[in-house]
Amino acid sequence: xxxxxxxxxxxxxxATATSVPLGRYxxxxxxxxxxxxxxxxxxxxxxxxxxxxxxxxxQQNWKQYSVSLLASNVVLWLATFAIVSLQKMLPLDPDxxxxxxxxxxxxxxSSFVTNTNLQHYSGETGLSYFSQMFEATFLQFVTAATGIAxxxxxxxxxxxxxxxxxxNFYVDVTRASVRVLLPLALVVxxxxxxxxxxMTFRGAARAITVEGRPQTIARGVVAPLVAIKQLGTxxxxxxxxxxxxxxxxxxxxxxLVETWSxxxxxxxxxxxLGDMVRRQRLAVMLFAVMVAMYxxxxxxxxxxxxxGNPGIARLGVDQASGSMEGKEVRFGAPLSALWAVxxxxxxxxxxxxxxxxLTPLGGLMPxxxxxxxxxFGGVGVGFINMFIFIIVAVFVAGMMIGRxxxxxxxxxxxxxxxxxxxxxxxxxLAILVGTAIACHVWTATAHPGVALGWLHNPxxxxxxxxxxxxxxxxxxxxxxxxxLGDNTAFWNISTGLVMxxxxxxxxxxPLALAGSLAAKPGMxxxxxxxxxxSATYGFTLWAVVAILGLLMFMPVAVLxxxxxxxxxR
Amino acid sequence: xxxxxxxxxxxxxxTMVLFGGAxxxxxxxxxxxxxxxxxxxxxxxxxxxxxIGSTLIAQAFTGPGYFHPRPSxxxxxxxxxxxxNDGPSNPEFLKAVEERRDATMALERVRxxxxxxxxxxxxxxxxxxxxxxxxxxxxxxxxxxxxGIPVARVRQLIEAxxxxxxxxxxxxxxxxxxxxxxxxxxxxxxxxxAAVKYSGR
Numbered sequence: 001x002x003x004x005x006x007x008x009x010x011x012x013x014x015a016t017a018t019s020v021p022l023g024r025y026x027x028x029x030x031x032x033x034x035x036x037x038x039x040x041x042x043x044x045x046x047x048x049x050x051x052x053x054x055x056x057x058x059q060q061n062w063k064q065y066s067v068s069l070l071a072s073n074v075v076l077w078l079a080t081f082a083i084v085s086l087q088k089m090l091p092l093d094p095d096x097x098x099x100x101x102x103x104x105x106x107x108x109x110s111s112f113v114t115n116t117n118l119q120h121y122s123g124e125t126g127l128s129y130f131s132q133m134f135e136a137t138f139l140q141f142v143t144a145a146t147g148i149a150x151x152x153x154x155x156x157x158x159x160x161x162x163x164x165x166x167x168n169f170y171v172d173v174t175r176a177s178v179r180v181l182l183p184l185a186l187v188v189x190x191x192x193x194x195x196x197x198x199m200t201f202r203g204a205a206r207a208i209t210v211e212g213r214p215q216t217i218a219r220g221v222v223a224p225l226v227a228i229k230q231l232g233t234x235x236x237x238x239x240x241x242x243x244x245x246x247x248x249x250x251x252x253x254x255x256l257v258e259t260w261s262x263x264x265x266x267x268x269x270x271x272x273l274g275d276m277v278r279r280q281r282l283a284v285m286l287f288a289v290m291v292a293m294y295x296x297x298x299x300x301x302x303x304x305x306x307x308g309n310p311g312i313a314r315l316g317v318d319q320a321s322g323s324m325e326g327k328e329v330r331f332g333a334p335l336s337a338l339w340a341v342x343x344x345x346x347x348x349x350x351x352x353x354x355x356x357x358l359t360p361l362g363g364l365m366p367x368x369x370x371x372x373x374x375x376f377g378g379v380g381v382g383f384i385n386m387f388i389f390i391i392v393a394v395f396v397a398g399m400m401i402g403r404x405x406x407x408x409x410x411x412x413x414x415x416x417x418x419x420x421x422x423x424x425x426x427x428x429l430a431i432l433v434g435t436a437i438a439c440h441v442w443t444a445t446a447h448p449g450v451a452l453g454w455l456h457n458p459x460x461x462x463x464x465x466x467x468x469x470x471x472x473x474x475x476x477x478x479x480x481x482x483x484l485g486d487n488t489a490f491w492n493i494s495t496g497l498v499m500x501x502x503x504x505x506x507x508x509x510p511l512a513l514a515g516s517l518a519a520k521p522g523m524x525x526x527x528x529x530x531x532x533x534s535a536t537y538g539f540t541l542w543a544v545v546a547i548l549g550l551l552m553f554m555p556v557a558v559l560x561x562x563x564x565x566x567x568x569r
Numbered sequence: 570x571x572x573x574x575x576x577x578x579x580x581x582x583x584t585m586v587l588f589g590g591a592x593x594x595x596x597x598x599x600x601x602x603x604x605x606x607x608x609x610x611x612x613x614x615x616x617x618x619x620x621i622g623s624t625l626i627a628q629a630f631t632g633p634g635y636f637h638p639r640p641s642x643x644x645x646x647x648x649x650x651x652x653x654n655d656g657p658s659n660p661e662f663l664k665a666v667e668e669r670r671d672a673t674m675a676l677e678r679v680r681x682x683x684x685x686x687x688x689x690x691x692x693x694x695x696x697x698x699x700x701x702x703x704x705x706x707x708x709x710x711x712x713x714x715x716x717g718i719p720v721a722r723v724r725q726l727i728e729a730x731x732x733x734x735x736x737x738x739x740x741x742x743x744x745x746x747x748x749x750x751x752x753x754x755x756x757x758x759x760x761x762x763a764a765v766k767y768s769g770r
Contacts, residue, residue: 003738010739048587052580067573075577079585124648134589141588170580177584182592189596190603196625199593199600199608204648207612207620209628210635210750217626217647219610224596228588241650244693246625247610252740308686309657315667316681317689321701321741325662325690326652329639329699332741354652354693461656483654568658 004334008302011256011338012295015263022264023271029179030152030172031276041179048174059165062515065153066508068169069146073113076142080135081109084127093128094203095218100126107492112136114503115143115381117229117236117349117478118469118495120487124218124239129201136236137225141185144232145176147381150507151269152176154384155276157514158408161522166514180265181231189227191257196250197223222247230261233379235349235478243339243352244328255331255352259339266346266376269383277408281533286386289542290375294345297365301337304362310568323362326354337362344369347382349478356456356465356481360565363481364557367468370475372549373427381476381503384510385427386545390532391420391513393544397530397537406529409522416513423509427474428552430498434470435556439463441490454491456483460567464560473498613751622747623647627696630750633715636700636708638746639687640669643695652693666690677707699743702731718757726752 028035049056060068084100087093100108104120111118112135121127127136149172157166193199198219205217222238226248229236243249249258270290274283305327308319322333331339336353343350344366355366369375374385394412398405405412442448442455449455455462465481472479473495480486486495531537600608613621622628627638629645638645642653655662669689670681677684685704705727713720730749734740 003734004741007734007739044587048580048583051583053576067570068576071570071573072577072580075574075581079581122649122651124650133593134585137593138585138589141592142584170576173580177588182588185592186595190599193596193600193604193608196607196611198610199597200610201597202609205610205612205620205623207622207628209622210747210754211628211630211632213629215622215626215628215645215647217610217612217623218650221593221597223600223608224593239650239694241652241694244652245650246694246696246698250611250625252735256735256739311657311663312666312686312690315663315670315689317666317670317684317686318682318703319686321686323657323690324686324692325655325657325666326693327690328693328697329687329701329743330697330740335740352693354654356654356656357652357693359657456654457656457659457662459658461658464656481654481656482651483656564656564658 004306004332005302008298008334008338011259012298015260015267018260019264019267020271023268024275026180026268026272027275029175030272035179037179037183041183045174045178048178049170052170052174054168054170056171058168058171060168061164062157062166062511065166065169066511069150069507070504072169072173073146076139077109077113080112080139081105083135084108084131087128087131090128090130092130092133092201094201095128097126097128103489103492104487107496109135110496110499111478112139112236113143114476114499115147115232115234115347115379116473116476116499116503117234118473118480118499119236119240119478120492122240123237129221132221132225132238137228140225140228140232140234140236141177141181142173144181144228144234144379145173147379148176148180148265149173150381150511151383154387154510154514155273157518158277158410160518162520163518164515166511166518181228184231184261184264185224185227188231188257188261189223192223192226192254195254196247197226197254198247199223219247226258227261229350230258230348231265233262233266233346233348233382235343237350243350244326244354249352252330252335255335255339258350258352259335259342262339262342262346262348262350263376265379266382269379270376273383279408279533285533285535285538289538290386292542293372293545294341294375297341297345297368298338301341301362301365302334304359305333305337307359309359323359326357328352340366341369343479344475344477345372345375347373347475347477349472351479354482355468355479356483360561360568363464364561366479367471367557367561368550370471370477371431371553372545373475374545381507384506387510388420388423388506389545389549390541391416392424392548393537393541394530394532396544397540401530403528403530406523407517408532409525409529410517410520411523415516419509419513423506424548426502426505430474430502431467431470432552432556434474434494434498435467437494438466438470442466452488454485454488456485460560460563464564467556467560469495470498474502476503613747621751624745624748625698627698628747630746633711635750635753636705636712636746639697639700640689640691641695642691645696647696650694650696652695653691677711679707683707698745698747700746702727702742702744705744705749712753716753716757722756723753726756
C-alpha cells in the first residue's frame with residue numbers, strides 16, 4: 001500500500017506538471033499564435049477547412065456558432081448511424097459481425113456523438129473493424145474537438161468588448177482535432193502499441209491452449225481507439241471490458257500513459273483559460289479549487305478500495321491487497337481507485353476496474369464526480385460546467401457583500417443568471433427524474449427480476465445501478481455499473497434522450513451566455529470589484545459547488561451507496 | 570441552413586477520411602515496422618505455427634501440474650471479456666467467494682488466511698494474465714508434487730518469472746501464469762495428457 005500510494009501521488013503530480021505546457025500550447029493554437037508543430041499540422045488544418053468550405057478568417061456570432069455546431073452534429077449522427085446499421089454490408093469485418101439493432105444503434109450513436117460513450121453493446125461482438133474506425137474512433141476525435149471548441153468560444157467571449165463575434169466553429173473544431181488531439185493521439189497510440197496493444201486487421205486469433213482447449217482471442221484496431229478514447233474524455237472501449245482488458249491496457253506503464261491521458265487536456269484547459277483571458281492567478285485559483293475537490297475524492301476511494309471488502313474479510317482470506325473483485329493484478333487497488341475518480345470527474349468514463357464491484361463508498365466517489373461534472377472538466381465541456389458554477393458563485397458573493405455581481409469586468413445580470421440556472425438545474429433534473437421513473441417502472445412491474453431483469457444485484461446496490469446509469473448519461477460520462485441489464489428498449493431510449501439533452505443544453509446555454517457577455521462593455525476593475533483570483537472567492541466557489549452541486553444528491557446517495565456501506569460494515 | 574448542412578456534410582467526409590482512415594493507417598504502418606509482435610496480439614506459437622495463446626490473455630489451467638490463473642466471470646472467453654459485476658454486498662457473490670476459498674484450501678492444503686484474495690475474486694477483464702507472487706507461492710507445493718520435482722526448483726522458476734513494479738514503485742509485482750507454465754513445461758516434462766480433462770469451454 002505504501003509504494004502504491006506513492007504511485008497515485010506521482011501520477012497526479014506528473015499530470016499537473018505536464019498540463020501547464022500543454023495548456024499554453026492550446027492557448028497558442030486557439031489564439032492563432034505560432035507553435036513548433038505548425039510546419040506539419042497547419043497544412044492539414046488548411047486542407048480540412050478548404051474542403052469544408054470555410055474561410056479561416058470567417059467570424060460567427062453565438063447563434064451562427066451554435067447552428068454550425070448543431071448542423072455538423074446532426075450530419076455526424078446520421079452518417080454514423082448508417083454505418084453501424086449497415087456494417088454487415090461494409091468492408092473490414094473479419095469476425096462477421098451483424099448489423100446493429102435500431103434502438104441499440106440510436107443509443108450507441110447518441111452516446112458517441114455526445115462524447116458520452118455509454119456502451120450498451122460489447123465491442124468484440126457488436127462492432128466491425130470498419131465501425132470501430134469510422135464510427136467510434138472517428139467520433140472520439142470530432143466530438144471531443146466540438147467540446148473544446150465550445151469552451152474556447154466561451155473563453156474568447158470573456159475577452160471581447162462590445163463585440164458579437166466569438167470565433168468560428170469550424171476553425172476551432174479543426175484546430176482542436178488536428179493540432180491538439182491528433183499529435184497527442186499518435187504519440188499515445190505508439191506508446192500503447194509498444195506496451196502490447198494490438199493494431200491488426202487480421203481478425204480474431206484462434207488458439208489451442210496448453211491444456212488443449214480452443215480459445216478465440218478477439219483482436220483488432222485497438223491502439224488507435226484507446227489513445228483517443230482517453231485523450232478526448234470519450235471513454236468508449238474497444239472491448240466490452242474497456243481498459244481492464246489486457247489488450248487495451250497491457251501494463252502498469254500503459255496504465256500510467258492512459259491515466260495521464262485522462263487528466264492532461266482537462267487540466268490543461270485551465271491553463272489555456274489563464275493564458276487566453278490573461279489572468280494566470282485566476283487559473284491558479286481555479287486549479288486549486290478543483291484539486292481541493294479531487295484530492296479528497298481520490299483519498300476516500302483509494303482508502304476504501306485498499307481497505308478491502310468487509311464481507312470478504314469475514315471469510316478470513318488474506319485481503320492485504322484490497323478489494324480485488326473486478327480489478328486486475330497489474331494495477332492493484334490504489335491505481336484502480338485513482339482511475340475511477342479521474343475518469344468520472346473529467347467525464348471520460350473509461351474504466352480499468354469494474355465500477356459495479358467497487359466497495360460502497362469507493363463506488364460513491366465516481367458518482368460524486370459525475371454529479372459535480374466540472375472538476376478539471378472534460379475536454380472543454382467540463383470547464384463549461386464549472387463556468388456555470390463560477391457565474392453562480394459570483395452572483396452569490398455579490399449578493400452577500402451587496403455589490404453588483406461582475407465577472408472579469410462584465411456585469412452579471414438577469415439574463416446571465418437565467419441561462420446559468422437553466423444549465424445548472426438540468427443536470428440534477430435529468431438524473432433524479434430519470435432514476436425515479438426507472439424505480440417506478442421497476443416497482444410497478446410484477447416480478448420485475450424476471451420480467452425486466454435489469455438489476456444484477458439486490459438491495460441498495462441495485463438502486464445504485466440505476467442511479468449510476470442516469471448519472472453517467474447526464475454527465476456525458478459513459479462508465480457504468482455494468483451489472484445493469486441496459487440493452488433494452490427502456491434504457492436505450494431513455495438514456496439516449498438524456499445524453500442528447502445533457503450535451504446540447506449545457507453547450508448552447510453557455511454559448512448564449514458567452515454571446516451576451518461579449519456584447520457588454522468591459523468596465524475597469526476597481527478596488528470595489530470582486531476579486532476572482534482571491535482565496536476568499538476560491539473558498540466561496542468551492543462551497544457553492546459542494547452545496548449546490550452535491551446537496552441535491554444527498555438523499556439518493558443515502559438510499560444507495562451509503563445504505564450499502566452501513567449494511568456491509 | 571442549406572449551406573450549414575452542406576458544410577456539415579463536407580466536414581464529416583473530410584474528417585472521416587482523416588481520423589477514421591489516415592490516422593489508423595499511420596499507426597498501423599508504424600506498428601508493423603516497430604512492434605510487429607505486440608500489434609498482432611503478443612501471440613505465442615508452437616514450432617508448427619499453431620497458436621498456444623497470448624502472453625497478455627489468461628487461459629484456463631485446471632491440471633494439478635500447472636499454475637492456475639485468477640477466477641474468471643466469463644470462463645476465460647477472450648472473444649467476450651468482462652467481470653462479474655457483482656456488488657460488494659451481494660449475498661450470492663459472497664457465497665461464491667466462500668466456495669472458492671474452500672476449494673482453494675482443499676486443493677492447496679492451506680489455511681484460509683494463506684489464501685490471497687486475488688485467487689477467490691474474479692478479475693475485471695475475465696482474462697487477467699497475472700497472479701501476485703504470493704498466489705504463485707501458494708500453488709508451488711501442489712505443482713511440484715504433481716510433477717514429482719523439488720518445491721525449491723519450482724520456487725526458483727516463480728522468482729525468475731516475477732515482474733517487479735515499473736521503476737520499483739509503479740503497479741504491482743506479478744507473475745504471468747502462461748509464461749510460468751510454459752517455462753515449467755520446458756524445464757520439466759509436461760504432465761501426462763491423461764491428467765488433463767477437456768471441459769468444453
